[in-house]
Amino acid sequence: MTKIKAGDIDVHVQRMGPADAPMTVVLLHGLLYDSLASYYFTVGPALAELGIDVVMYDLRGHGRSSRPASGYKLEHFVDDLRGLLDELGIDHPVHLVGNSFGGTIAFGFAAAYPERTASILFMEAEPPVRQWAIHIREGLTDAVHRLGKPDAFDYIADTYGSHPARLSKAAYKILQSTTIVDDIPNSALISEDLSEVTCPVLGVFGTQTGLAYQVDLLRQKLTAFDVQILDGMGHSVLVEKPALTRTMVADWLFGGHQATLSAAGKVGA
Template sequence: MVHRRLTAGTAVSRIRAGELDVHVQRLTPEVPLDGDAPIVVCVHGLLTDSLASYYFTLGPAFAERGLDVLMYDLRGHGRTTRPESGYRLEAFIDDLVTVLDTLEITRPVHVIGNSFGGSVAFGLAAARPDRVASVIAIEAEPPTAEWKQRMDTGFAVAHDTLGRDGIYDQIKEDHGAHTARLIKLGNRILRTTTIADDILSSTTISTDLSTLRCPVFAIYGDESGMAPQAQYLHDHLADCRTVVLADQGHSVLVERTAETIELIFEWVRDTSRLAAQVR
């Protein structure tokens, strides 16, 4: 493992996880919450995303409040190895377990997942409930058969849209050079790997969510296509809290950062304290 200290409480590493070199950043608190900082693991979304979306939003704020924050680039994304194939959901789940094992994190963690990252979090909770203290889903859904159908539609739209002539110049003009660069990187992943086919062949969990037994907290925007997931989770999970933000679309993490920080921190703090009382 290559490990480089950046500033007090911040470390960046490359760790070997199976066949991958995984880019990891960890923010450790100067004063741990309750003396034994709860660990939160941040899992980002697909194609245009990376751990940077957490590094510039939730990560530093959580570390300042006493949480131990782990962020990493998913396979094929950011500075992590990009294999041509091997992108089934199960691989993303196995990668997360391997990252935790390599960093010798053995106690259950709170997994924060944005968009596809939330599906990874739900999948980990179903497959390895011993590793998960709670799932925090931001604009995300469990990996059920319905999820796979929506992913299929999303990949088809992305493939057609990003293949249009002049699309990057249009995005650059409308949304800036940074967004255009992210879109171009996402298109490269889509067209040089088997990610779309692999995810669509992933193993799903039952629609009754009976394999999910840990506490779940989910945040949605009321103008997002994900908003109906709030009621779905309530209908199928015994230990679940949801918040639907008014006048908000899919980009909750970057557009409602301050509210998201408060909501998730309070959830992690209270859930951790309750678990400690039970032990």
């Protein structure tokens, strides 16, 4: 693991797999409770063993990356990813796998840099349009309220265990020490019709969170879209079903997106 200067922050990054790999996948973790460790202990090493160039990194404010007091709009996260790819010398299109907020970053990056985006696989995420901004504001406000209760961490430890309690404490520290609560809901959005997103996209949803409401809308708006609906699953598909996640990502990278392109009449485009 190492740190790389990307713009105005130091980014903690881990790169795995052969240097001459035919494809690069960037694994983007979720907000507050996540870090690159979420991928390192689930899908990252397995993808590298398949001969893929795998890039995992801590988002700004998370893990071992820099935690500036401000600068947490979506566009900052997108710029960090661009800067990281530049510093790593990765100039070919990359496949983006995003969990939760990581999926939103993937959409933002694909909209800003379509020539650098090969495909998106997102898990339990929303593209950065008006409805997402409403939902993320509600979610961050609720997190501040719940984690700010005097007995919050004791309750989490007693109910879910010590590890979730540690993650919750880290999340609350981010909420309290940065402008993230105000910044993210006021991010620059992409077009409601998602016209800037031209790469193949696979969406993965659990049936227990309500985010699957987007499926029909995404099918209407995206040029090449496929979906996996996981019955009985909630928001934590990545950590609860790592083997299934590995299979979905590998299938997508080694052929699923080509099938989606074929269905959209775009093979060879």
